[in-house]
Amino acid sequence: VEEQREEFANAFGPALNQAAKSTVRVWYKVRNGDRRAAYGTVIGDGSQILTKWSQVANATDDFRIEGVNREVRPVKVTGVYPDEDLAVLTIEGTPLTPVKWSAEPLTLGRFLVASQPDGRVAGYGVVSVLERNLRKTDQAFLGVEADVQHTGAGVKIKAVTKGSGAAEAKLKPGDVILKVGDRDISGLTELQNALWGAKPGTEIELLVLQEHRQLTVKVTLGNRPELQQFAGDRLLQMERMGSRLSRVRDDFSKVVETDMVLEPEQVGGPVANLKGEIVGISMARAGRTRSYIMAGPAIEELLKSKSTDPSLAAVKEPERPFAAVPRAAMRAPRAVPVDPDEIEKMKRHGGDMDKLMQRIQSEM
Numbered sequence: 001v002e003e004q005r006e007e008f009a010n011a012f013g014p015a016l017n018q019a020a021k022s023t024v025r026v027w028y029k030v031r032n033g034d035r036r037a038a039y040g041t042v043i044g045d046g047s048q049i050l051t052k053w054s055q056v057a058n059a060t061d062d063f064r065i066e067g068v069n070r071e072v073r074p075v076k077v078t079g080v081y082p083d084e085d086l087a088v089l090t091i092e093g094t095p096l097t098p099v100k101w102s103a104e105p106l107t108l109g110r111f112l113v114a115s116q117p118d119g120r121v122a123g124y125g126v127v128s129v130l131e132r133n134l135r136k137t138d139q140a141f142l143g144v145e146a147d148v149q150h151t152g153a154g155v156k157i158k159a160v161t162k163g164s165g166a167a168e169a170k171l172k173p174g175d176v177i178l179k180v181g182d183r184d185i186s187g188l189t190e191l192q193n194a195l196w197g198a199k200p201g202t203e204i205e206l207l208v209l210q211e212h213r214q215l216t217v218k219v220t221l222g223n224r225p226e227l228q229q230f231a232g233d234r235l236l237q238m239e240r241m242g243s244r245l246s247r248v249r250d251d252f253s254k255v256v257e258t259d260m261v262l263e264p265e266q267v268g269g270p271v272a273n274l275k276g277e278i279v280g281i282s283m284a285r286a287g288r289t290r291s292y293i294m295a296g297p298a299i300e301e302l303l304k305s306k307s308t309d310p311s312l313a314a315v316k317e318p319e320r321p322f323a324a325v326p327r328a329a330m331r332a333p334r335a336v337p338v339d340p341d342e343i344e345k346m347k348r349h350g351g352d353m354d355k356l357m358q359r360i361q362s363e364m
Contacts, residue, residue, distance in 0.1 A: 037051075258291050
């Protein structure tokens with residue numbers, strides 16, 4: 001398998017000829033030596049580089065980039081787009097080769113390849129979800145939980161969120177959503193697709209089967225609430241599954257999801273299609289088999305807006321790391337009296353796992 005994977009990656013080489021010219025590595029000094037922070041993408045007139053802000057925000061000593069032919073140049077941060085976790089670096093001297101963005105839309109199943117400065121493959125994968133907004137406050141919320149055991153037409157409502165648009169429209173458990181507007185709903189995925197891109201405040205029309213009769217209901221979509229947190233960072237642990245993820249990997253406004261596998265230090269470089277056209281940059285390693293990229297047109301639009309002064313830009317707080325249990329602290333099993341508080345704690349843990357499984361089922 002390893003041999004075939006290497007051959008497969010090498011076959012992408014010709015598609016990266018152009019992208020490699022616009023790819024750099026970003027380094028800086030730490031106490032124990034050099035640290036590779038991220039990859040960068042040469043933009044503008046060749047004197048600017050776009051890279052991942054959270055990966056370079058702490059760079060102070062001997063901040064530099066390494067480009068094609070291993071040429072090393074000093075660099076400094078001149079602008080930050082903190083909402084997208086991107087930073088603009090500026091170099092002096094001879095310009096490098098800037099990217100030429102492809103306007104070709106990214107379609108589902110399209111193969112993509114991430115470049116390294118030497119032309120090798122950093123990662124490859126396919127487009128698995130089209131461009132979307134991951135900011136929770138920008139996402140519309142219907143306010144129903146689906147009954148995943150339902151096998152008939154439509155989506156059967158298992159629960160309705162208090163205060164949501166669904167609750168205001170008098171939807172209730174047991175109702176079955178048959179249509180959104182003129183679109184037939186065959187299941188939960190179809191319902192999610194029908195609501196995709198809708199903004200909070202949008203009024204939609206649902207055809208609902210309620211108590212053996214069909215009725216048309218108008219629902220005003222609300223803002224998506226924060227997802228429940230899971231005790232002990234269980235959800236984060238499930239997402240990691242032994243993988244190294246980017247420190248900032250969510251809340252982007254326009255990203256395309258792929259199954260590309262990248263290391264956090266390989267994020268920020270250009271991504272090409274199999275024709276060699278540069279279609280965007282890698283934004284984050286978000287899960288075991290989930291990475292995000294931003295397409296070229298979205299990047300061009302972003303760069304037209306004013307950036308934040310680096311001295312004023314903050315990095316989003318990282319998620320809490322897991323607490324490792326020292327081996328010395330582990331004890332052999334022993335009989336202990338039953339503590340009522342422990343029983344309640346176990347019930348809460350069981351509830352957490354139930355919520356986690358429901359969330360996984362919903363995402364599936």
